[in-house]
Amino acid sequence: MAEVKKIATRDAYGKALVELGRDHDDLLVFDADLAEATRSGKFGEAYPERFIDCGIAEANMIGMAAGVAATGRTVFATSFAMFASGRAFEQIRNSVGYPHLNVKIGATHGGLSVGEDGATHQCNEDFAVMSTIPGMMVISPSDAIEAEAAVHAAYEIDGPVYMRFGRLPVPVINDRPDYTFEVGKGIVLREGTDVTLVATGLMVGTVLEVAEELARVGISAEVINIHTIKPIDVDLLVASAQKTGRVVTVEEHSVIGGLGSAVCKALSEHAPVPVKVIGVEDTFGESGPALEVLAKYGLDKASVLAKVQEFCR
Numbered sequence: 001m002a003e004v005k006k007i008a009t010r011d012a013y014g015k016a017l018v019e020l021g022r023d024h025d026d027l028l029v030f031d032a033d034l035a036e037a038t039r040s041g042k043f044g045e046a047y048p049e050r051f052i053d054c055g056i057a058e059a060n061m062i063g064m065a066a067g068v069a070a071t072g073r074t075v076f077a078t079s080f081a082m083f084a085s086g087r088a089f090e091q092i093r094n095s096v097g098y099p100h101l102n103v104k105i106g107a108t109h110g111g112l113s114v115g116e117d118g119a120t121h122q123c124n125e126d127f128a129v130m131s132t133i134p135g136m137m138v139i140s141p142s143d144a145i146e147a148e149a150a151v152h153a154a155y156e157i158d159g160p161v162y163m164r165f166g167r168l169p170v171p172v173i174n175d176r177p178d179y180t181f182e183v184g185k186g187i188v189l190r191e192g193t194d195v196t197l198v199a200t201g202l203m204v205g206t207v208l209e210v211a212e213e214l215a216r217v218g219i220s221a222e223v224i225n226i227h228t229i230k231p232i233d234v235d236l237l238v239a240s241a242q243k244t245g246r247v248v249t250v251e252e253h254s255v256i257g258g259l260g261s262a263v264c265k266a267l268s269e270h271a272p273v274p275v276k277v278i279g280v281e282d283t284f285g286e287s288g289p290a291l292e293v294l295a296k297y298g299l300d301k302a303s304v305l306a307k308v309q310e311f312c313r
Contacts, residue, residue, distance in 0.1 A: 006169035007144035009202075010108040013165045014039025016151035017076060017106075021047045024074070024155065030065050032058045032079040037167075038108040040078040058083045062091035062103070069101040074155060077103055081110035081164055085126035096160050097133040104154045104161045105130075110140075111252035112280065112297055113168040113202060115290035122285035122293075128257025130162040131230045137161045137183065138230040140251075140259075142204035145174040146227055149181035157183065164201065166252075168290045171205045186233035188240070192222030195312055196240040199250040200226045200259045203299065207250050210305045219312055232262045238271040248276045248308050252299060255279040276311045278304060 020027050021043055033056045035041030044051035054061035058079050065075040077084070084107040085092075096103045107126060114122050130138050137157060141147040147165055154161040173189075189204070190211050199207040204225045211221040222240050226232060241247050247267065249260040260277030267273060280297055287293075294300050298307070 004171045006171055008167055008169045009141055009144055009147035009165040010039050010167055012144035012147035013106055013108065013151060014042035016148040017043040018046045020152065020155055021050065026073045027155070028052065028068060028073060028075045030054050030061050030075060030077045032056060032061050032083065034079055038078045038080070038106065040076070040106065058088040059091045062088040063095055065103045066091070066095035066099070066101055069096070069103050070099070074102040074104065076106050078106040078108070080121060081107035081123035081126045082121050085123060085129050085162070089129060092160070093133050097136055100135050100159045102159065104163065106151070106163055106165065108165045109167045110164040111166060111201065112285045112293045112299065113166055113252060113290040115168070115293055116287050118287035119284040124252070124254045124280045124285065125257070126162070126164060127229050127251075127253050127259065128261070131257065131262070133160070135159050136230065137228065139163045139183070139228050140201040141165070141227050142201060142225050143170055143172045143174055145172060145179065146181060150227065153181060153183050166202055168202065170202045173205050173208065181227070184228045184231045184233060186236045187225040187227070188222065188236070189225055190221065190223040192220040192244060194220040194244055195308065196222045196224060196244045196247045197250065197308065198224045198226055198237065198247060198259065198263055200229060201252050203250045203252055206299070206301050206304060209301050210308060213301070213305050214308065217309070219309070221308070226259060229259055229262055232266060234266045234270060237263060237266050241267050241271045241273045246274045246311065248278060248311060250304055251279045252294070253279050255281060276307065278307055
């Protein structure tokens with residue numbers, strides 16, 4: 001069997017910024033002293049006159065980005081997810097969200113898969129925090145191909161966008177001719193009749209593997225990739241829930257306020273069915289190798305498989 005190609009979505013973010021910079025002179029990229037780690041430094045190497053390292057001052061970075069965006073330009077402001085969504089929340093809310101400016105937030109190193117950086121850097125709250133800001137779009141791509149497409153789409157959107165990218169290399173699952181990315185539209189990756197598995201980010205690849213295992217024991221699982229958490233694809237979720245009668249959500253994020261919460265809200269209003277939310281429980285993470293941390297917190301293939309099987313009994 002051929003080895004599956006793995007690329008970190010942060011690498012795709014850096015690549016896409018360079019591509020955008022080539023085609024759009026109005027684009028600027030800001031970073032908060034993490035340009036090598038976030039990969040925004042690739043843009044800085046290509047277009048140094050349009051790249052600003054704002055130092056370890058995320059709030060100031062967002063304020064600067066808002067000021068530049070108010071002149072009609074587009075700014076991608078970059079930092080780790082913990083600092084982008086947490087430390088700069090007030091500036092994002094008041095200076096970017098309220099005036100609905102074209103500031104796109106590229107947040108890398110999201111979730112438990114930051115690994116050894118530990119609880120202070122493992123941001124499991126960003127979907128929840130950013131989703132509360134009126135008009136803010138929240139995107140969590142599943143692989144490098146989707147990440148690159150999301151960056152290009154974000155540039156075209158009128159208003160603020162929050163995008164989460166990861167440090168851990170993940171399988172490329174969207175390398176196919178018919179792949180298309182549309183903000184706000186989920187993607188059915190596998191048809192099924194017994195249960196709907198809804199995932200976002202790096203958990204999409206894991207859930208596809210889980211579906212394969214379920215098929216071996218006679219459970220037909222439909223797999224949906226929700227790359228846009230806000231606005232979420234209500235129509236697709238409702239149609240699938242009505243077909244299968246039960247839904248499981250899987251995310252590298254707190255079970256509070258993320259994908260699971262958005263899915264539960266949509267289904268409770270339009271297609272009430274049993275829902276199992278799998279994610280990080282009401283706890284902080286800890287330092288360790290990324291794959292081991294994911295396993296400890298129940299986000300590896302074996303753990304997710306066991307939870308889905310129990311739910312389907």
